Amino acid sequence: MQTDDYLKPIERGPGITTMMRPLKVLGMTFGRRMVILQNEKGECMIHSPFPIQPGMEDPFASLGPVKRLITPTTFHDTFLQDAIDFYTEADPFVARGMKAPFDRLPTLVHMDTALSGWEKDLTPIQIRGIPLLNEVVFIHKPSQSLLVSDLVFNLGSWQGGYTRMFASLLGFSNTPGPSRLFRSVIKTMDSFKQSLNAILEHPFESIIPSHFDVVETRGPDVIKAIRDRL
Numbered sequence: 001m002q003t004d005d006y007l008k009p010i011e012r013g014p015g016i017t018t019m020m021r022p023l024k025v026l027g028m029t030f031g032r033r034m035v036i037l038q039n040e041k042g043e044c045m046i047h048s049p050f051p052i053q054p055g056m057e058d059p060f061a062s063l064g065p066v067k068r069l070i071t072p073t074t075f076h077d078t079f080l081q082d083a084i085d086f087y088t089e090a091d092p093f094v095a096r097g098m099k100a101p102f103d104r105l106p107t108l109v110h111m112d113t114a115l116s117g118w119e120k121d122l123t124p125i126q127i128r129g130i131p132l133l134n135e136v137v138f139i140h141k142p143s144q145s146l147l148v149s150d151l152v153f154n155l156g157s158w159q160g161g162y163t164r165m166f167a168s169l170l171g172f173s174n175t176p177g178p179s180r181l182f183r184s185v186i187k188t189m190d191s192f193k194q195s196l197n198a199i200l201e202h203p204f205e206s207i208i209p210s211h212f213d214v215v216e217t218r219g220p221d222v223i224k225a226i227r228d229r230l
């Protein structure tokens, strides 16, 4: 893989830094990217958090304290307990429907609450019609980025033979989009497509997903293409 933010923080615009850690799913190298956001007050929020590990650069050495952890899909609980234990000043917020027990998560707190104080920077959009995941995506206005978890897999530079074969099986080897597994759990296609249209009402250029490569430009074209081929 050649992802620029693998094990090191990369600034992608005003108030937004990303870093990827290793993650294998079913033997396939996916990687997991966290997005570190900083607001005008200097407070940080992490989208899809994981703890800093040996060998990683600490992006918070020059940023402010982490106050909120966002788990924007029910499938991104893999590192959540470790993150809760690591970022001791942060409050965790999760997608609706997450069931796993967490020590410091006695009640589910929805994203809308998590965004209080961040309205100037972030617009959340609930992806409807796929209740198993309940993914929430975000428009990060200062960087004109769309933050997604699993809605878009962009294989890009991840050209290893096994990874490419697996991506082909999962249906995202040729063009950025959701995997076949993701598509298989869409319950209400009309609601899902309405959510994609809701995304397209906002200006953005790049798409920053939780796995594989960032879509650097023409992000709306990727969302339109997903909508039109489903």
Ligand SMILES: [Fe+2]
Pocket (backbone or CB within 6 Å): 075, 076, 149, 150, 210, 211
């Ligand atoms: Fe994911």
